[in-house]
Amino acid sequence: MTHQLKILPEYFQSVVSGVKTFEIRKNDRDFQVDDEVLLQEWTLSEGYTGAQALVRITYITDYAQREGYIVFAHQLVSHSIVQGGESK
Numbered sequence: 001m002t003h004q005l006k007i008l009p010e011y012f013q014s015v016v017s018g019v020k021t022f023e024i025r026k027n028d029r030d031f032q033v034d035d036e037v038l039l040q041e042w043t044l045s046e047g048y049t050g051a052q053a054l055v056r057i058t059y060i061t062d063y064a065q066r067e068g069y070i071v072f073a074h075q076l077v078s079h080s081i082v083q084g085g086e087s088k
Contacts, residue, residue: 001032001035001036002035002036002037002038003029003031003035003036003037003038004037004038004040005023005025005037005038005039005040006039006040006042006048007039007040007041007042007053008041008042008043009041009043009049012039012041012051012053015039015053015055015074015076015079016053016076016079016081018076021073021074021075021076022071022072022073022074023037023039023071023072023074024065024069024070024071025069025070025072026068026069027062027068027069027070028068031057031060031070031072032057032060033057033058033059033060034056034057035056035057036054036055036056036057036077037054037055037056037057037074038052038053038054039052039053039054039055040052049082050080050082051079051080051081051082052079052080053076053078053079053080054076054077054078054079055074055075055076055077056074056075056077057072057073057074058072058073058074058075059072059073060072060073
């Protein structure tokens with residue numbers, strides 16, 4: 001299954017660079033290990049930027065999380081960055 005989620009630019013850049021390998025999210029989509037997540041960069045002022053990263057969930061836990069929330073570890077599969085209207 002592939003899920004689509006918004007992600008703010010500062011977090012998106014950390015995912016693409018490989019520094020951020022996890023997400024803390026509300027578990028309202030029944031996330032499972034091996035699911036793919038399309039992280040779509042989004043800003044409050046502009047909406048979707050067109051940049052996106054596809055990640056695969058490798059581990060899930062709800063340890064020490066608020067009710068209904070999980071942490072999932074992920075591995076970057078691919079990404080595209082949009083600059084000046086062109087995809088890279």
